[in-house]
Amino acid sequence: MKIAKLLAAAAALALSASLAHAEIKKVRIGTEGAYPPFNSVDTSGQLVGFDIEIAKALCEKMKVECTFVAQDWDGIIPALLAKKFDAIVASMSITDERKQKVAFTDPYYLTPGNFIAPKDTKITDISPAALKGKAIGAQSSTTGATYLEDTYKGSDIKLYATQDEANADLAAGRLDAVLADKFVLYEWLEKTDAGKCCKFVGPDLKDVNPQGTGIAVRKEDNELREMLNKAIKEVVADGTYQKINAKYFPFPIN
Incomplete structure (x- = not known):
C-alpha cells in the first residue's frame, strides 16, 4: 500500500511539474533599445540587435510566443519586479548586487x-x-x-x-x-x-564584468529560468548562436 501511495504521489508531482511547464506559453521580454549593436530601435521603430535576435532564437527553442517591451535602463529591474515583463534580455552584466533582487540565467556572452x-x-x-x-x-x-x-x-x-x-x-x-x-x-x-x-x-x-552577461528573471520564476538555460545551450549546440554572433562581430563573444 505504501509503495502504491508513493508511486501515486510521484506521478502527481510529475504531472504537476509538466502542467507548470505547459503554462508558460507567452513571455514578455524587456530590453533597453539604446545599446547598439546589442539592442536599439531602427528607423521603422522596431527593436533590433544581437540581444533581440538571441531572444527570438531562445523563444523559438522554448516554443513560446515572445513580445518585446522597451524600457529605460535605470528602471529596467523595477519594471521586471513590477511584472511589466517577464525577462530582461538587455546585455545585463551579472553582479552580486543585482542577484539580491533578481535571478540570472547562465551567461550568454562574456565581455571585458x-x-x-x-x-x-x-x-x-x-x-x-x-x-x-x-x-x-x-x-x-x-x-x-x-x-x-x-x-x-x-x-x-x-x-x-x-x-x-x-x-x-x-x-x-x-x-x-x-x-x-x-x-x-x-x-x-x-x-x-x-x-x-x-x-x-x-x-x-576583465574584472569589470567578471560573471558575464545573463538574462534576468524574477526570483520566483525558476521554471522560466531553467527553460532559458536549456535554450541557451541548444542555440549554441546547433550553431544558431554562432550565426547571430557572426552577423554583429568578427570574433566570438561567448
Whole structure:
C-alpha cells in the first residue's frame, strides 16, 4: 500500500511539474533599445540587435510566443519586479548586487570593459593614479559606472542615461575617456562617423564584468529560468548562436 501511495504521489508531482511547464506559453521580454549593436530601435521603430535576435532564437527553442517591451535602463529591474515583463534580455552584466533582487540565467556572452579616448590623447596608462583628475564617463547603473566609482575615486566621473550620450560627450571633447563594454565600444568606433574621433586605450579590464552577461528573471520564476538555460545551450549546440554572433562581430563573444 505504501509503495502504491508513493508511486501515486510521484506521478502527481510529475504531472504537476509538466502542467507548470505547459503554462508558460507567452513571455514578455524587456530590453533597453539604446545599446547598439546589442539592442536599439531602427528607423521603422522596431527593436533590433544581437540581444533581440538571441531572444527570438531562445523563444523559438522554448516554443513560446515572445513580445518585446522597451524600457529605460535605470528602471529596467523595477519594471521586471513590477511584472511589466517577464525577462530582461538587455546585455545585463551579472553582479552580486543585482542577484539580491533578481535571478540570472547562465551567461550568454562574456565581455571585458575597455577605455576609449580621442585619437590624439596623451593617455597611455589607465591606472587610477594616471587618470587622477581626468574627466571619465560611463553609462549610469552599469558595471562600468560602479567600477569607476570604486576604482577611480581621484577622477572626475560623469555618468549618463545612455551609452550614446557618454560617447557624444567624448567626441565633443567634454571627456578625456569613456569606460564601457568592449563590444559596444567596438561598434561605435568601427561603424559610426562619430566614432572615428577615438580609439581604445589600455588593456582589456576583465574584472569589470567578471560573471558575464545573463538574462534576468524574477526570483520566483525558476521554471522560466531553467527553460532559458536549456535554450541557451541548444542555440549554441546547433550553431544558431554562432550565426547571430557572426552577423554583429568578427570574433566570438561567448
